[in-house]
Protein backbone atom coordinates (compact mmCIF):
# COMPACT_ATOMS: atom_id res chain seq x y z
CA UNK A 218 0.00 0.00 0.00
CA UNK A 219 1.19 3.51 -0.78
CA UNK A 220 0.43 6.69 1.19
CA UNK A 221 1.34 10.36 0.93
CA UNK A 222 1.44 12.86 3.80
CA UNK A 223 2.25 16.52 3.18
CA UNK A 224 4.29 18.35 5.79
CA UNK A 225 4.57 21.62 3.88
CA UNK A 226 3.06 23.41 0.87
CA UNK A 227 -0.40 22.21 1.94
CA UNK A 228 -2.72 25.22 1.47
CA UNK A 229 0.39 27.42 1.35
CA UNK A 230 3.07 28.08 -1.27
CA UNK A 231 6.16 27.45 0.81
CA UNK A 232 7.83 24.68 2.81
CA UNK A 233 7.28 21.93 0.19
CA UNK A 234 7.72 18.54 1.86
CA UNK A 235 5.75 15.43 0.94
CA UNK A 236 6.35 11.98 2.37
CA UNK A 237 5.57 9.03 0.10
CA UNK A 238 5.54 5.60 1.71
CA UNK A 239 5.49 2.57 -0.54
CA UNK A 240 5.52 -0.55 1.66
CA UNK A 241 8.65 -0.18 3.81
CA UNK A 242 10.31 2.44 1.54
CA UNK A 243 10.03 6.07 2.56
CA UNK A 244 10.64 8.73 -0.06
CA UNK A 245 10.56 12.43 0.73
CA UNK A 246 9.74 14.74 -2.17
CA UNK A 247 11.40 18.11 -1.44
CA UNK A 248 12.29 19.55 1.94
CA UNK A 249 11.72 23.26 1.60
CA UNK A 250 11.81 26.27 3.79
CA UNK A 251 8.69 28.11 5.00
CA UNK A 252 8.78 31.75 3.93
CA UNK A 253 6.64 34.86 4.24
CA UNK A 254 4.25 35.71 7.11
CA UNK A 255 5.22 33.78 10.24
CA UNK A 256 7.08 31.27 8.05
CA UNK A 257 10.47 31.70 9.68
CA UNK A 258 9.61 30.18 13.02
CA UNK A 259 7.97 27.10 11.49
CA UNK A 260 11.35 26.07 10.09
CA UNK A 261 12.67 25.62 13.60
CA UNK A 262 9.93 23.19 14.67
CA UNK A 263 10.94 19.53 14.74
CA UNK A 264 10.08 17.49 11.64
CA UNK A 265 6.80 15.63 12.04
CA UNK A 266 8.58 12.43 10.96
CA UNK A 267 11.90 10.87 11.84
CA UNK A 268 14.56 12.07 9.33
CA UNK A 269 16.67 8.95 10.00
CA UNK A 270 13.73 6.85 8.75
CA UNK A 271 13.74 8.36 5.25
CA UNK A 272 15.40 6.26 2.54
CA UNK A 273 15.39 8.68 -0.40
CA UNK A 274 14.97 12.39 -0.95
CA UNK A 275 13.88 13.60 -4.39
CA UNK A 276 14.60 17.28 -5.01
CA UNK A 277 12.42 18.71 -7.77
CA UNK A 278 14.35 21.97 -8.12
CA UNK A 279 16.71 24.33 -6.33
CA UNK A 280 14.34 27.05 -5.03
CA UNK A 281 14.66 27.50 -1.27
CA UNK A 282 11.01 26.66 -0.64
CA UNK A 283 11.87 23.19 -2.01
CA UNK A 284 15.40 22.67 -0.61
CA UNK A 285 15.73 25.07 2.33
CA UNK A 286 15.39 22.47 5.09
CA UNK A 287 17.63 19.81 3.53
CA UNK A 288 20.63 20.74 5.74
CA UNK A 289 18.33 20.49 8.79
CA UNK A 290 17.13 17.08 7.55
CA UNK A 291 20.70 15.82 7.41
CA UNK A 292 21.63 17.50 10.68
CA UNK A 293 18.77 15.58 12.27
CA UNK A 294 19.69 12.14 10.98
CA UNK A 295 18.82 11.64 7.29
CA UNK A 296 21.33 9.23 5.76
CA UNK A 297 19.59 8.24 2.55
CA UNK A 298 20.27 9.08 -1.06
CA UNK A 299 19.38 12.39 -2.75
CA UNK A 300 17.95 12.20 -6.27
CA UNK A 301 18.06 15.28 -8.54
CA UNK A 302 19.28 16.61 -11.89
CA UNK A 303 22.85 17.93 -12.30
CA UNK A 304 21.86 21.63 -12.53
CA UNK A 305 19.65 21.22 -9.43
CA UNK A 306 22.60 19.74 -7.51
CA UNK A 307 24.90 22.61 -8.55
CA UNK A 308 22.38 25.41 -8.08
CA UNK A 309 21.24 23.99 -4.72
CA UNK A 310 24.79 24.32 -3.48
CA UNK A 311 25.05 28.08 -4.12
CA UNK A 312 21.48 28.65 -2.88
CA UNK A 313 22.03 26.81 0.42
CA UNK A 314 25.42 28.41 1.07
CA UNK A 315 23.80 31.80 0.53
CA UNK A 316 20.91 30.83 2.80
CA UNK A 317 23.35 29.75 5.56
CA UNK A 318 25.05 33.14 5.29
CA UNK A 319 21.71 34.97 5.63
CA UNK A 320 20.71 32.80 8.62
CA UNK A 321 24.02 33.65 10.30
CA UNK A 322 23.53 37.38 9.74
CA UNK A 323 19.95 37.25 11.03
CA UNK A 324 21.08 35.33 14.09
CA UNK A 325 23.81 37.88 14.85
CA UNK A 326 21.33 40.79 14.60
CA UNK A 327 18.70 39.04 16.72
CA UNK A 328 21.27 38.16 19.36
CA UNK A 329 22.55 41.73 19.49
CA UNK A 330 19.02 43.08 19.96
CA UNK A 331 18.17 40.40 22.53
CA UNK A 332 21.32 41.15 24.50
CA UNK A 333 20.28 44.79 24.76
CA UNK A 334 16.87 43.65 26.07
CA UNK A 335 18.52 41.21 28.47
CA UNK A 336 16.73 38.34 26.72
CA UNK A 337 19.54 36.44 25.01
CA UNK A 338 18.37 33.02 26.14
CA UNK A 339 15.36 33.14 23.79
CA UNK A 340 17.29 33.52 20.51
CA UNK A 341 17.36 30.42 18.29
CA UNK A 342 20.70 29.19 16.94
CA UNK A 343 20.75 29.47 13.10
CA UNK A 344 18.70 26.73 11.42
CA UNK A 345 21.96 25.49 9.90
CA UNK A 346 25.46 26.68 9.16
CA UNK A 347 27.80 26.50 6.16
CA UNK A 348 29.25 23.30 7.63
CA UNK A 349 25.83 21.65 7.59
CA UNK A 350 25.43 22.70 3.94
CA UNK A 351 28.81 21.20 3.08
CA UNK A 352 27.60 18.00 4.74
CA UNK A 353 24.66 17.91 2.27
CA UNK A 354 27.07 17.87 -0.65
CA UNK A 355 29.35 15.23 0.81
CA UNK A 356 26.37 12.88 0.94
CA UNK A 357 25.44 10.38 -1.73
CA UNK A 358 23.64 11.95 -4.63
CA UNK A 359 22.15 10.11 -7.55
CA UNK A 360 22.13 12.43 -10.54
CA UNK A 361 19.46 11.79 -13.17
CA UNK A 362 19.09 13.15 -16.69
CA UNK A 363 15.55 13.88 -17.81
CA UNK A 364 13.69 10.64 -18.60
CA UNK A 365 16.47 8.48 -17.26
CA UNK A 366 15.15 5.98 -14.72
CA UNK A 367 16.62 5.08 -11.33
CA UNK A 368 15.67 1.78 -9.75
CA UNK A 369 14.97 1.75 -6.02
CA UNK A 370 14.37 -1.39 -3.91
CA UNK A 371 10.96 -3.13 -3.99
CA UNK A 372 10.56 -2.54 -7.74
CA UNK A 373 10.14 1.20 -7.30
CA UNK A 374 11.38 3.38 -10.15
CA UNK A 375 11.99 7.13 -10.20
CA UNK A 376 12.05 9.16 -13.42
CA UNK A 377 12.36 12.93 -13.72
CA UNK A 378 10.83 15.03 -16.51
CA UNK A 379 11.58 18.66 -17.40
CA UNK A 380 9.21 20.90 -15.43
CA UNK A 381 10.17 24.02 -17.42
CA UNK A 382 10.21 26.07 -14.20
CA UNK A 383 13.88 26.96 -13.64
CA UNK A 384 17.03 25.38 -14.99
CA UNK A 385 17.19 21.71 -13.95
CA UNK A 386 13.65 21.69 -12.54
CA UNK A 387 11.81 18.40 -12.67
CA UNK A 388 8.53 16.70 -12.01
CA UNK A 389 8.95 13.29 -10.42
CA UNK A 390 7.29 10.15 -11.77
CA UNK A 391 7.38 7.27 -9.30
CA UNK A 392 6.38 3.81 -10.48
CA UNK A 393 5.57 1.03 -8.05
CA UNK A 394 3.79 -2.30 -8.01
CA UNK A 395 0.58 -2.93 -6.18
CA UNK A 396 -0.07 -6.65 -6.35
CA UNK A 397 0.19 -7.41 -10.03
CA UNK A 398 -0.69 -3.93 -11.26
CA UNK A 399 1.88 -1.24 -11.77
CA UNK A 400 1.00 2.26 -10.62
CA UNK A 401 2.48 5.69 -11.06
CA UNK A 402 2.28 8.69 -8.78
CA UNK A 403 3.51 12.02 -10.14
CA UNK A 404 4.66 15.03 -8.11
CA UNK A 405 4.66 18.14 -10.26
CA UNK A 406 7.16 20.15 -8.20
CA UNK A 407 6.74 23.67 -9.55
CA UNK A 408 5.84 23.64 -13.20
CA UNK A 409 6.30 26.24 -15.88
CA UNK A 410 4.84 26.36 -19.34
CA UNK A 411 5.69 24.66 -22.64
CA UNK A 412 7.31 27.87 -23.93
CA UNK A 413 9.81 29.60 -21.70
CA UNK A 414 12.07 32.52 -22.44
CA UNK A 415 15.52 31.04 -21.82
CA UNK A 416 15.12 27.36 -20.91
CA UNK A 417 13.47 24.38 -22.59
CA UNK A 418 9.74 24.17 -21.87
CA UNK A 419 7.66 21.70 -19.86
CA UNK A 420 7.62 18.00 -20.85
CA UNK A 421 4.62 15.72 -20.43
CA UNK A 422 4.39 12.51 -18.44
CA UNK A 423 1.48 10.81 -20.26
CA UNK A 424 1.15 8.03 -17.69
CA UNK A 425 0.00 8.57 -14.13
CA UNK A 426 -2.71 7.29 -11.79
CA UNK A 427 -2.32 9.94 -9.12
CA UNK A 428 -1.01 13.47 -9.47
CA UNK A 429 0.06 15.96 -6.83
CA UNK A 430 0.06 19.26 -8.65
CA UNK A 431 1.10 22.77 -7.65
CA UNK A 432 -1.62 25.43 -7.79
CA UNK A 433 0.27 28.75 -7.47
CA UNK A 434 -1.55 30.28 -10.44
CA UNK A 435 -4.37 27.74 -10.72
CA UNK A 436 -6.91 30.57 -10.50
CA UNK A 437 -5.65 32.83 -13.26
CA UNK A 438 -4.39 33.24 -16.77
CA UNK A 439 -1.12 35.09 -17.38
CA UNK A 440 -0.69 37.73 -19.98
CA UNK A 441 1.04 36.26 -23.02
CA UNK A 442 4.84 36.31 -22.74
CA UNK A 443 5.14 38.54 -25.81
CA UNK A 444 2.94 41.22 -24.24
CA UNK A 445 4.91 41.05 -21.02
CA UNK A 446 8.19 41.47 -22.87
CA UNK A 447 6.77 44.55 -24.61
CA UNK A 448 5.55 45.97 -21.27
CA UNK A 449 8.93 45.36 -19.69
CA UNK A 450 10.80 47.07 -22.51
CA UNK A 451 8.38 50.00 -22.47
CA UNK A 452 8.77 50.58 -18.69
CA UNK A 453 12.54 50.50 -19.02
CA UNK A 454 12.63 52.86 -22.00
CA UNK A 455 10.12 55.36 -20.55
CA UNK A 456 11.87 55.53 -17.19
CA UNK A 457 15.32 56.03 -18.72
CA UNK A 458 14.00 58.63 -21.13
CA UNK A 459 12.80 60.76 -18.20
CA UNK A 460 16.22 60.27 -16.57
CA UNK A 461 14.74 58.00 -13.93
CA UNK A 462 16.12 54.74 -12.54
CA UNK A 463 14.67 51.26 -12.89
CA UNK A 464 14.70 48.97 -9.86
CA UNK A 465 14.11 45.32 -10.58
CA UNK A 466 13.71 43.16 -7.46
CA UNK A 467 14.69 39.86 -8.92
CA UNK A 468 15.01 36.24 -7.93
CA UNK A 469 18.61 35.17 -8.42
CA UNK A 470 17.54 32.15 -10.40
CA UNK A 471 16.01 32.26 -13.84
CA UNK A 472 14.28 35.64 -13.53
CA UNK A 473 17.58 37.52 -13.34
CA UNK A 474 18.90 35.63 -16.37
CA UNK A 475 15.65 36.33 -18.25
CA UNK A 476 15.95 40.05 -17.48
CA UNK A 477 19.61 40.06 -18.55
CA UNK A 478 18.73 38.24 -21.77
CA UNK A 479 16.04 40.83 -22.58
CA UNK A 480 18.31 43.78 -21.80
CA UNK A 481 21.01 42.14 -23.91
CA UNK A 482 18.55 41.88 -26.79
CA UNK A 483 17.50 45.52 -26.34
CA UNK A 484 21.16 46.57 -26.31
CA UNK A 485 21.91 44.68 -29.52
CA UNK A 486 18.80 46.04 -31.24
CA UNK A 487 19.68 49.61 -30.21
CA UNK A 488 16.47 49.77 -28.16
CA UNK A 489 18.16 50.45 -24.83
CA UNK A 490 18.62 54.18 -24.09
CA UNK A 491 22.04 55.13 -22.75
CA UNK A 492 22.27 53.75 -19.19
CA UNK A 493 24.29 51.74 -16.73
CA UNK A 494 22.96 48.30 -15.79
CA UNK A 495 23.96 46.89 -12.40
CA UNK A 496 23.64 43.25 -11.47
CA UNK A 497 23.85 43.83 -7.73
CA UNK A 498 23.53 40.39 -6.19
CA UNK A 499 26.44 38.06 -5.41
CA UNK A 500 24.06 35.09 -5.60
CA UNK A 501 22.62 36.12 -8.98
CA UNK A 502 26.14 36.67 -10.32
CA UNK A 503 27.04 33.09 -9.30
CA UNK A 504 23.76 31.69 -10.63
CA UNK A 505 24.25 33.42 -13.98
CA UNK A 506 27.62 31.67 -14.34
CA UNK A 507 25.90 28.31 -13.75
CA UNK A 508 23.30 29.12 -16.39
CA UNK A 509 26.03 29.33 -19.02
CA UNK A 510 27.48 26.01 -17.82
CA UNK A 511 24.55 23.94 -19.12
CA UNK A 512 23.76 25.24 -22.62
CA UNK A 513 21.90 21.99 -23.27
CA UNK A 514 19.20 23.14 -20.85
CA UNK A 515 18.81 26.52 -22.55
CA UNK A 516 16.20 27.21 -25.21
CA UNK A 517 17.49 26.88 -28.78
CA UNK A 518 17.75 30.61 -29.37
CA UNK A 519 19.70 31.24 -26.18
CA UNK A 520 21.85 28.13 -26.63
CA UNK A 521 22.72 29.38 -30.10
CA UNK A 522 24.12 32.59 -28.59
CA UNK A 523 26.23 30.75 -26.02
CA UNK A 524 29.84 30.12 -26.88
CA UNK A 525 33.18 30.23 -25.12
CA UNK A 526 33.59 33.92 -25.91
CA UNK A 527 30.03 35.05 -25.51
CA UNK A 528 27.49 34.74 -22.71
CA UNK A 529 23.84 35.37 -23.58
CA UNK A 530 23.52 37.16 -20.25
CA UNK A 531 26.25 39.76 -20.68
CA UNK A 532 26.64 42.97 -22.73
CA UNK A 533 28.83 46.10 -22.54
CA UNK A 534 26.40 48.24 -20.47
CA UNK A 535 26.31 45.61 -17.71
CA UNK A 536 28.38 45.95 -14.53
CA UNK A 537 28.43 43.30 -11.82
CA UNK A 538 28.87 44.49 -8.24
CA UNK A 539 29.72 41.53 -6.03
CA UNK A 540 31.03 43.47 -3.04
CA UNK A 541 29.11 45.53 -0.49
CA UNK A 542 31.17 48.63 -1.25
CA UNK A 543 30.44 48.34 -4.96
CA UNK A 544 26.76 48.01 -4.12
CA UNK A 545 26.80 51.17 -1.98
CA UNK A 546 28.60 53.07 -4.76
CA UNK A 547 25.49 52.61 -6.94
CA UNK A 548 23.73 55.11 -4.65
CA UNK A 549 25.96 57.77 -6.18
CA UNK A 550 24.50 57.14 -9.64
CA UNK A 551 21.63 59.62 -9.70
CA UNK A 552 20.00 58.81 -13.00
CA UNK A 553 19.67 56.30 -15.80
CA UNK A 554 20.58 53.25 -13.79
CA UNK A 555 18.93 49.87 -14.07
CA UNK A 556 19.47 48.00 -10.80
CA UNK A 557 18.78 44.29 -10.62
CA UNK A 558 19.03 43.10 -7.01
CA UNK A 559 17.62 40.51 -4.62
CA UNK A 560 15.59 39.53 -2.85
CA UNK A 561 12.86 39.08 -5.39
CA UNK A 562 10.14 39.77 -2.79
CA UNK A 563 12.02 42.64 -1.09
CA UNK A 564 12.18 40.87 2.26
CA UNK A 565 15.93 41.37 2.64
CA UNK A 566 19.00 41.70 0.45
CA UNK A 567 20.49 44.65 -1.38
CA UNK A 568 17.23 45.71 -3.04
CA UNK A 569 16.28 47.12 0.39
CA UNK A 570 18.85 49.93 0.32
CA UNK A 571 18.04 50.71 -3.30
CA UNK A 572 14.33 50.97 -2.45
CA UNK A 573 15.13 53.18 0.53
CA UNK A 574 17.10 55.54 -1.71
CA UNK A 575 14.83 55.62 -4.72
CA UNK A 576 11.23 54.74 -3.79
CA UNK A 577 10.31 58.37 -2.94
CA UNK A 578 11.17 59.67 -6.41
CA UNK A 579 8.32 59.70 -8.99
CA UNK A 580 10.82 59.54 -11.86
CA UNK A 581 11.88 56.06 -10.84
CA UNK A 582 10.09 52.79 -11.56
CA UNK A 583 10.04 49.57 -9.58
CA UNK A 584 9.43 46.76 -12.03
CA UNK A 585 8.19 43.59 -10.33
CA UNK A 586 8.88 40.57 -12.48
CA UNK A 587 7.95 37.83 -10.01
CA UNK A 588 5.32 36.52 -7.59
CA UNK A 589 5.03 38.45 -4.28
CA UNK A 590 3.95 36.29 -1.35
CA UNK A 591 1.57 37.71 1.28
CA UNK A 592 3.42 39.42 4.09
CA UNK A 593 6.47 40.54 2.10
CA UNK A 594 7.49 44.16 1.47
CA UNK A 595 7.17 43.47 -2.25
CA UNK A 596 3.52 42.49 -1.80
CA UNK A 597 2.82 45.68 0.19
CA UNK A 598 4.31 47.84 -2.57
CA UNK A 599 2.38 45.95 -5.25
CA UNK A 600 -0.83 46.28 -3.20
CA UNK A 601 -0.38 50.06 -3.26
CA UNK A 602 0.73 51.00 0.28
CA UNK A 603 1.57 54.72 0.34
CA UNK A 604 4.28 54.33 2.95
CA UNK A 605 6.56 51.41 3.72
CA UNK A 606 9.05 50.87 6.50
CA UNK A 607 12.60 50.13 5.41
CA UNK A 608 15.33 49.74 8.03
CA UNK A 609 13.01 51.37 10.56
CA UNK A 610 12.43 54.44 8.39
CA UNK A 611 9.09 55.45 6.83
CA UNK A 612 9.53 55.82 3.08
CA UNK A 613 6.87 57.31 0.83
CA UNK A 614 6.10 55.28 -2.29
CA UNK A 615 6.07 57.77 -5.15
CA UNK A 616 7.99 55.77 -7.72
CA UNK A 617 5.91 54.11 -10.42
CA UNK A 618 5.13 50.49 -9.64
CA UNK A 619 4.82 48.07 -12.51
CA UNK A 620 3.92 44.39 -12.16
CA UNK A 621 4.69 42.17 -15.09
CA UNK A 622 3.23 38.74 -14.54
CA UNK A 623 3.82 37.02 -17.87
CA UNK A 624 7.41 36.10 -16.95
CA UNK A 625 6.15 33.74 -14.32
CA UNK A 626 8.13 30.56 -13.86
CA UNK A 627 4.80 29.01 -12.83
CA UNK A 628 2.33 27.93 -15.46
CA UNK A 629 -1.10 29.58 -15.41
CA UNK A 630 -4.47 27.80 -15.30
CA UNK A 631 -4.37 27.04 -19.03
CA UNK A 632 -0.84 25.60 -18.84
CA UNK A 633 -1.72 23.46 -15.82
CA UNK A 634 -4.95 22.20 -17.46
CA UNK A 635 -3.15 21.41 -20.70
CA UNK A 636 -0.50 19.50 -18.78
CA UNK A 637 -3.09 17.46 -16.87
CA UNK A 638 -4.91 16.70 -20.11
CA UNK A 639 -1.76 15.01 -21.41
CA UNK A 640 -2.09 12.23 -18.80
CA UNK A 641 -3.89 9.10 -19.87
CA UNK A 642 -6.12 7.38 -17.30
CA UNK A 643 -5.54 9.84 -14.46
CA UNK A 644 -7.63 8.70 -11.50
CA UNK A 645 -7.09 11.27 -8.82
CA UNK A 646 -5.61 14.75 -8.56
CA UNK A 647 -4.42 16.34 -5.32
CA UNK A 648 -3.73 20.04 -5.12
CA UNK A 649 -0.67 21.29 -3.26
CA UNK A 650 1.45 24.45 -3.22
CA UNK A 651 -1.15 27.22 -3.41
CA UNK A 652 -3.02 29.81 -1.37
CA UNK A 653 -6.22 28.26 0.06
CA UNK A 654 -8.83 30.40 -1.74
CA UNK A 655 -7.06 30.10 -5.09
CA UNK A 656 -6.97 26.31 -4.69
CA UNK A 657 -10.77 26.20 -4.35
CA UNK A 658 -11.13 28.03 -7.66
CA UNK A 659 -8.59 25.75 -9.30
CA UNK A 660 -10.32 22.62 -7.94
CA UNK A 661 -13.65 23.79 -9.39
CA UNK A 662 -12.05 24.53 -12.76
CA UNK A 663 -10.54 21.03 -12.87
CA UNK A 664 -13.87 19.38 -11.95
CA UNK A 665 -15.69 21.39 -14.63
CA UNK A 666 -13.34 21.04 -17.55
CA UNK A 667 -11.43 17.81 -16.91
CA UNK A 668 -14.10 15.94 -14.89
CA UNK A 669 -11.34 14.56 -12.68
CA UNK A 670 -11.71 13.66 -9.04
CA UNK A 671 -9.79 16.37 -7.17
CA UNK A 672 -8.99 17.14 -3.51
CA UNK A 673 -7.03 19.83 -1.69
CA UNK A 674 -4.30 18.36 0.49
CA UNK A 675 -4.37 19.13 4.23
CA UNK A 676 -1.19 19.40 6.25
CA UNK A 677 -0.28 16.17 8.05
CA UNK A 678 -3.28 14.13 6.86
CA UNK A 679 -2.31 10.77 5.39
CA UNK A 680 -3.69 10.01 1.94
CA UNK A 681 -4.01 6.43 0.71
CA UNK A 682 -3.19 6.13 -2.97
Ligand SMILES: [Zn+2]
Pocket residue numbers: 278280283382407
Ligand atom coordinates in the same frame (compact mmCIF):
# COMPACT_ATOMS: atom_id res chain seq x y z
ZN1 LIG B 1 10.03 27.00 -7.57
